[in-house]
Amino acid sequence: MDNERIDQIIARHHxxxxxxxxxxxxxxxxxxxxxxxxxxxxxxxxxxxxxxxQHIATFYKAFSLVPKGRHRVNVCMGTACHVRGAxxxxxxxxxxxxxxxxxxxxxxxxxxxxxxxxxxCALGPVLEIDGKTxxxxxxxxxxxxxxxxx
Amino acid sequence: MREIILEIDGREVKxxxxxxxxxxxxxxxxxxxxxxxxxxxxxxGSCRLCTVEIEIKGWKKLVAACVYPVExxxxxxxxxxxxxxIRKMIVELYLAHAPDSFVLEELxxxxxxDRNRFAKEASFCIHCGLCVRYCAEVxxxxxxxxxxxxxxxxxxxxxxxxxxxCWNCKECFPLCPTEALQAAYVLCTxxxxx
Amino acid sequence: MSQINSPLELETFRARILAARDSAKTxxxxxSGSACLASGSAEVAVAxxxxxxxxxxxxxxxxRRTGCHGYCERGPIIICxxxxxxxxxxxxxxxxxxxxxxLRDKQIVERLLYTEPGTGEKIIHEEEIPFYKHQQRLxxxxxxxxxxxxIDDYLAVGGYAALAKALSTxxxxxxxxxxxxxxxxxxxxxxxxxxxxWEGSRDAPEPIKYVxxxxxxxxxxxxxxxxxxxxxxxxxxxxxxxxxxxxxAREGYIYVRQEYPLAVANVLLAIEKAxxxxxxxxxxxGSDFSFKVIVHQGAGAFVCGESTALMTALEGxxxxxxxxxxxxxxxxxxxxxxxxxxxxxxxxVPLIINRGADWFRQYGTESSKGTKIFSLVGKIxxxxxxxxxxxxTLRDIIFKIGGGIPGNKRFKAVQTGGxxxxxxxxxxxxxxxxxxxxAKVGSMMGSGGMIVMDEDTCMVDVARYFIEFLTDESCGKxxxxxxxxxxxxxxxxxxxxxxxxxxxxxxxxxxxxxxKEAALCALGQSAPNPFLSTLRYFRDxxxxxxxxKRCPALSCKALIAFYIDPEKCxxxxxxxxxxxxxxxxxxxxxxxxxxxxxCTKCGTCLEVCPSRFAAVTRISGVPVPAxxxxxxxxxxxxxxxxx
Numbered sequence: 001m002d003n004e005r006i007d008q009i010i011a012r013h014h015x016x017x018x019x020x021x022x023x024x025x026x027x028x029x030x031x032x033x034x035x036x037x038x039x040x041x042x043x044x045x046x047x048x049x050x051x052x053x054q055h056i057a058t059f060y061k062a063f064s065l066v067p068k069g070r071h072r073v074n075v076c077m078g079t080a081c082h083v084r085g086a087x088x089x090x091x092x093x094x095x096x097x098x099x100x101x102x103x104x105x106x107x108x109x110x111x112x113x114x115x116x117x118x119x120x121c122a123l124g125p126v127l128e129i130d131g132k133t134x135x136x137x138x139x140x141x142x143x144x145x146x147x148x149x150x
Numbered sequence: 151m152r153e154i155i156l157e158i159d160g161r162e163v164k165x166x167x168x169x170x171x172x173x174x175x176x177x178x179x180x181x182x183x184x185x186x187x188x189x190x191x192x193x194x195g196s197c198r199l200c201t202v203e204i205e206i207k208g209w210k211k212l213v214a215a216c217v218y219p220v221e222x223x224x225x226x227x228x229x230x231x232x233x234x235x236i237r238k239m240i241v242e243l244y245l246a247h248a249p250d251s252f253v254l255e256e257l258x259x260x261x262x263x264d265r266n267r268f269a270k271e272a273s274f275c276i277h278c279g280l281c282v283r284y285c286a287e288v289x290x291x292x293x294x295x296x297x298x299x300x301x302x303x304x305x306x307x308x309x310x311x312x313x314x315x316c317w318n319c320k321e322c323f324p325l326c327p328t329e330a331l332q333a334a335y336v337l338c339t340x341x342x343x344x
Numbered sequence: 345m346s347q348i349n350s351p352l353e354l355e356t357f358r359a360r361i362l363a364a365r366d367s368a369k370t371x372x373x374x375x376s377g378s379a380c381l382a383s384g385s386a387e388v389a390v391a392x393x394x395x396x397x398x399x400x401x402x403x404x405x406x407x408r409r410t411g412c413h414g415y416c417e418r419g420p421i422i423i424c425x426x427x428x429x430x431x432x433x434x435x436x437x438x439x440x441x442x443x444x445x446x447l448r449d450k451q452i453v454e455r456l457l458y459t460e461p462g463t464g465e466k467i468i469h470e471e472e473i474p475f476y477k478h479q480q481r482l483x484x485x486x487x488x489x490x491x492x493x494x495i496d497d498y499l500a501v502g503g504y505a506a507l508a509k510a511l512s513t514x515x516x517x518x519x520x521x522x523x524x525x526x527x528x529x530x531x532x533x534x535x536x537x538x539x540x541x542w543e544g545s546r547d548a549p550e551p552i553k554y555v556x557x558x559x560x561x562x563x564x565x566x567x568x569x570x571x572x573x574x575x576x577x578x579x580x581x582x583x584x585x586x587x588x589x590x591x592x593a594r595e596g597y598i599y600v601r602q603e604y605p606l607a608v609a610n611v612l613l614a615i616e617k618a619x620x621x622x623x624x625x626x627x628x629x630g631s632d633f634s635f636k637v638i639v640h641q642g643a644g645a646f647v648c649g650e651s652t653a654l655m656t657a658l659e660g661x662x663x664x665x666x667x668x669x670x671x672x673x674x675x676x677x678x679x680x681x682x683x684x685x686x687x688x689x690x691x692x693v694p695l696i697i698n699r700g701a702d703w704f705r706q707y708g709t710e711s712s713k714g715t716k717i718f719s720l721v722g723k724i725x726x727x728x729x730x731x732x733x734x735x736x737t738l739r740d741i742i743f744k745i746g747g748g749i750p751g752n753k754r755f756k757a758v759q760t761g762g763x764x765x766x767x768x769x770x771x772x773x774x775x776x777x778x779x780x781x782x783a784k785v786g787s788m789m790g791s792g793g794m795i796v797m798d799e800d801t802c803m804v805d806v807a808r809y810f811i812e813f814l815t816d817e818s819c820g821k822x823x824x825x826x827x828x829x830x831x832x833x834x835x836x837x838x839x840x841x842x843x844x845x846x847x848x849x850x851x852x853x854x855x856x857x858x859x860k861e862a863a864l865c866a867l868g869q870s871a872p873n874p875f876l877s878t879l880r881y882f883r884d885x886x887x888x889x890x891x892x893k894r895c896p897a898l899s900c901k902a903l904i905a906f907y908i909d910p911e912k913c914x915x916x917x918x919x920x921x922x923x924x925x926x927x928x929x930x931x932x933x934x935x936x937x938x939x940x941x942x943c944t945k946c947g948t949c950l951e952v953c954p955s956r957f958a959a960v961t962r963i964s965g966v967p968v969p970a971x972x973x974x975x976x977x978x979x980x981x982x983x984x985x986x987x
Contacts, residue, residue: 020660021643025602049286050308051295052661058297059662059819061644062602078564079759079795080721082809088947092924115603116646116813119567120382121721122416122728133382139946140922195667196821198862212861217667232861236824239858243827268831277820299645299662301830303820 001031003041010045017046021056024063033064069104069111071149073097074128078117081124085139089125090114092142110149156224165220172200172215175228182215182228183237183257185244185327186278191287193217194279197244199257201236203227212236234261242267248274248328274330277303281322281331291315294322294334305331307338347622350630351508358499365500370405370447373423373488377412377571378606380419384435388420391439396447405447408497411487411575411610414729415475418458423488428469431456461725461747475726478745480707482715483691484731487575492610495617498578504623506694507582510589511631514697519590520546523693525701527713532558532649532686533764533790533866535712535779544673545591545681553593554677555584556684558654559600559607562646563762564813566793568717568729569687573600573607576691577614581637583693585624588635591683596635599654601642612639646763646817650865651684652676653819664819665865686791688717708734712778716792722759723798725750732777739773742796753798756897757881761790763810764870766877767803786877788870802899803882804889808836810874814867824859825868831855832875841902844890849879894965901945905968908949910935912959915979919949919960935977940968 009026013019023042028034034057043050057063075090094100097110104111120126123135127145134145151166158171158180165174170193175182185197193216200215205225212233215226227233238261244254246268258265277296282305285293293311297304307316316335323332348354374392376385389409396405413421418432424446431442431453438456445451457466458473470476470488490497498504510519524539545553557580561569573580584596600608615637618624626634645663647653653663655677676682692714696704708714712734718741721727725747732741738758742748749755757767766787768775775781779789797806812833820826832855835848856872863869879886888894895903908919908928913935920928920936927943930936936959938949953960 016660018658018660021657022640025641025643048660049292049295050311051282051286051292051306054306054308055296055662056643056660059299059645060642063643077813079762079793079809080565080727082564083722083795083797083801083806085947091944092946095924116562117564117567118378118382118603119570120379120416121565121567121719122379122419123382124721124727126382135382138948138951139924140948140951143924194821195864196823198823198864201862213669214667214862214864218669232857235854236858236862239828239854240823240862243823243831246827246831269834276823277826296662298820299647300818300820300826301815303826 001027001035001038005030006038006041007045010042015046017048020046020048020053021060024053024057028063033067036065066104067108069108071110071130072113072128073110073146074113074115074118075101076116076118076120076124076126076128077114078121078124080121081117081126084124086125088139089127089137089142092139093127093146096143096146154220154222156220156222156226158226159228167220169220170216171202171204171213171218171220171224171226174220175215175226180228183260184216185253185257185276186280187216188280188284188325191280191283194283196277196279197240199237199240201233203230203233237261238263244276246270247272248276248330251276251328253327274328274333275305276328276330277305278327280325280327281305284322284325289315289319289321291319294331305334307335309338309342312338313342347620348629349622351512354499354504354508354629358502358505361496361500368426371408371425372405372442372447373408373410373425375411375413375419375421376409377416377419377487377574378567378604379412379416380421381606383419383433385420387436388422388434388439391436392443395439395443399443399448401443401448405443408491410490411492412571412729413488414479414481414484414571414731415473415726416728417726423470430458430468430470430473432458475728475730475745475747478736478740479731480715480733481731482695482707483579483688484572484717484729486579487571490576492575492577493613495578495614495621498576502698503578503694504582506697507585507589507623508629510586510697511629511633516546516590516592519586519697522697522701523590526696526704527701528689528692528696528704529712529779530685531688531692531716531792533761533788535789538685538689541673541685542587542591542683544671545593545683548674548681550680551592552595552680553591554680554682555587555591555593555596556654556658556677556682557584557596557598557600557687557690558649558651558684559598559604559687560642560646560649560654561601561604561687561791562649562817563791563793565721565795566719566762566791568719568792570604570607571729572687572691572717573604574610577607577611578618579694580611580687580690581614581618581624583690584637585628585635586693586697587683587685587690589633591681593683594634594636596637597658597677598637598639599642599648599658600639602644603642608639608641615639645819646813647819647865647867650867652865654684655682662819664821665867667864688792709776709778711780716777716789718792718794720746720794720796722795723749723753723801724796734778735776737774737776738768741777741794742773746796749796749798751798753800755796756799756801757797757803757806759787759795759797759806759874760793761788761873762793763814764788764866764873765790765793766873767797767806767881768877769881786873786880788873800897800899802840802895802897803878803885804836804895805840805897805899807875807878808833808840811836811871814871818867819865822862822864822868824861824863825865825871828855828859828863829868829871832872836875839886839889840895840900842889842893842900844886846890848890849886853879888965892965896964898962898964900964904945904962904964905940906938906943906945906947906949907961907963907968908936908938909959909961910972910977912957913979914957914959916954916957918952918954922948922952924948930977933979935972935979937971937977 127134241263245265648663652666657663
């Protein structure tokens with residue numbers, strides 16, 4: 001993402017330091033991760049210390065300081081899904097992809113995350129891949145569902 | 151600033167509006183243990199060692215003295231069975247990370263803490279925030295900051311700023327209760343050394 | 345669209361909208377809330393549009409995509425009007441029949457109707473379906489009637505009348521008094537009297553004040569606020585404007601979690617339209633009250649649902665809570681008086697101003713007035729969002745409305761209040777739901793999550809789950825929470841893995857005391873609740889795990905073994921084929937055996953073993969019986985006469 005685009009986003013939020021999180025959310029949404037030089041540019045333009053931005057970028061789960069995989073695999077670990085066996089789905093996925101939640105595999109194919117409640121509790125356990133919701137998952141089906149995503 | 155009269159451990163203490171219980175106690179020479187408190191910095195409320203029991207209008211509760219504002223008629227007890235139990239627990243939780251800290255060893259003796267109560271997780275830094283806050287509030291250089299949250303929280307130097315500022319400063323080093331800070335600085339300079 | 349500049353203009357405009365709508369006209373309402381979208385409602389919408397056009401019915405039939413209806417278990421849901429025929433679990437393949445038979449020919453498609461489990465009775469109308477019948481949908485009811493992207497729909501159901509009434513016939517203090525009189529208590533968790541909170545801000549000397557909507561709904565399993573914000577955003581805007589008028593604020597914030605993109609989109613659109621019509625902005629409806637609303641998105645931190653952390657996040661910082669010794673309604677956002685309330689609390693405000701506090705007070709109990717929306721989820725037949733008057737018993741909610749536990753399992757506990765709440769056992773099911781009643785039994789109302797658990801749920805694991813969640817979400821500033829909870833998770837995890845030991849429960853209780861008394865914020869202070877409440881009502885489970893290394897619910901992986909009962913196995917081979925660890929050996933007419941060393945306890949064999957055999961069992965606390973010698977594994981098929 002070039003500096004011009006970053007500056008545009010900052011200008012849209014009137015260059016206010018209180019909009020720092022909103023600015024980073026827009027950048028994350030467009031660019032899918034936050035490179036170090038982007039953080040430095042935002043720090044400069046909004047006149048906030050880099051330590052504050054670093055803390056924000058690592059404190060909030062929405063941000064990633066490393067590139068993400070092509071397919072985002074999110075396992076809902078909300079209470080309703082947990083009670084319906086979400087932990088087993090997660091175990092199966094870890095075995096299938098070889099990565100743990102928060103990680104991306106070396107081919108940049110999958111990024112695995114746990115999320116707390118997608119709000120589709122009637123369909124629990126829920127798996128969300130690339131924004132598409134797969135409900136009423138069973139361990140038996142997990143491998144089949146994952147195969148669709150190359 | 152109007153004067154406020156409160157009672158600490160049975161003694162009448164005079165304070166000014168806007169002071170915290172801890173400040174009032176310090177001015178009166180009454181000791182309350184602290185770790186993350188420093189008179190040049192905004193109170194942080196992180197270590198909770200300064201927890202005291204207060205009573206106002208018949209209501210009793212536990213609060214952190216470093217942030218609780220004084221009010222007329224307040225009664226403060228700096229040592230009770232429950233307060234001591236909690237301070238002992240806090241020290242034990244800290245000792246799991248930094249068993250050799252001098253500051254913690256003193257508290258360990260005073261409260262009869264068991265340094266082996268919890269399995270050791272030698273991460274040393276106990277997140278008191280003194281270094282981060284000193285650099286931000288007093289030196290205003292922001293060379294070191296926190297990253298992440300919860301149990302994953304750590305301190306982290308900004309290499310570019312640290313390279314410029316820290317060698318000739320190092321004012322935060324004596325503040326660190328566990329010397330984790332010095333270790334972090336050495337690691338940072340080692341990593342950014344070309 | 346020119347602005348509406350007075351209450352009279354509003355009523356004239358509203359009358360015009362209503363006159364242009366024909367209530368006898370055929371229309372179809374399709375639920376397009378997030379859960380139904382996940383079940384395929386968008387594809388159904390496409391199919392409907394296509395089919396209506398194909399049959400030349402564009403002029404005669406109106407399609408309205410609404411927000412969540414609440415009966416999420418049976419989505420996607422459509423209602424055919426004006427007859428009010430409800431169809432459930434609609435798939436795109438069902439659409440041609442629905443359009444031609446029902447919309448055009450006015451006939452019912454039986455197979456799509458609600459079917460009462462057990463009796464098989466078919467019910468046509470919403471008011472007669474047990475799930476809806478026992479609810480009191482004062483706040484949520486409008487969701488079915490309006491398209492959240494249409495401000496005219498909101499006006500058609502009486503929207504913004506409360507704001508007009510307040511601005512023209514009441515002072516800010518009058519509005520405040522009405523809310524105080526109603527005894528409305530916060531619906532987000534604390535249950536603090538809203539009127540008293542507002543009064544504190546109104547009386548504070550600082551002239552600049554704020555009103556804030558807490559839409560950071562973080563309790564896992566709770567999604568009421570999402571459905572309200574997605575389905576009826578104007579209702580929240582109106583409530584917020586009324587609050588601002590009452591308190592003397594000119595600026596309002598909506599803090600909504602970014603995990604709710606549809607809610608963010610709908611509320612931004614609603615603000616745009618409200619500004620265009622003049623319900624937000626300068627000199628609203630010709631009065632001298634001006635008010636604007638700004639939306640901020642959360643960035644993935646549960647702790648930001650705590651009010652002081654939320655305000656810190658609004659200031660563009662990390663969501664670390666501040667000590668609440670000086671209340672945030674006096675010193676909050678930017679150190680100014682800030683009224684922060686939950687989405688559902690704000691949604692109740694227009695109702696109260698329209699119908700009056702006395703009308704509102706007829707619902708609920710002495711100490712908890714009005715209704716509450718609960719998300720009824722977990723091991724329950726009718727998963728969904730339910731709105732009931734305070735005072736209804738848990739038993740009625742779970743069994744009359746919720747339809748009880750599926751799969752013939754026994755009810756074990758219901759968890760309320762999210763990670764700050766507690767579990768309520770069967771013996772207390774006749775508890776009348778209310779803020780104080782729930783607190784008395786060691787739980788709390790919280791935001792309204794109601795997670796039902798059955799005999800297969802391990803209560804020790806439930807405590808571990810919640811405290812692990814909170815350890816992950818802790819901001820990490822104070823020791824009792826960051827370090828205390830971390831140690832609690834370790835001990836609880838050990839217990840679930842069979843490594844529990846004598847003294848663990850006492851240590852857990854001590855850590856609980858430290859967190860409750862000395863943590864900086866409510867997250868830490870209430871974190872021990874799931875442990876304390878499960879210990880109070882299910883102590884025997886803890887003791888079984890520690891002393892006997894046994895999990896009574898047969899759930900903790902480390903303490904159970906999967907075993908195929910040789911008396912029941914009929915060698916169908918399903919488990920052997922599906923086992924991902926290839927741990928099952930057996931062949932045609934050979935009793936199948938699980939190799940315990942290879943078994944990963946994934947549970948697939950239990951899932952796939954046909955229920956007429958039910959040969960796969962779980963054993964805990966006792967050694968697994970040795971497998972039969974190979975020679976003895978042949979099955980003699982039972983003759984048909986013996987079966």
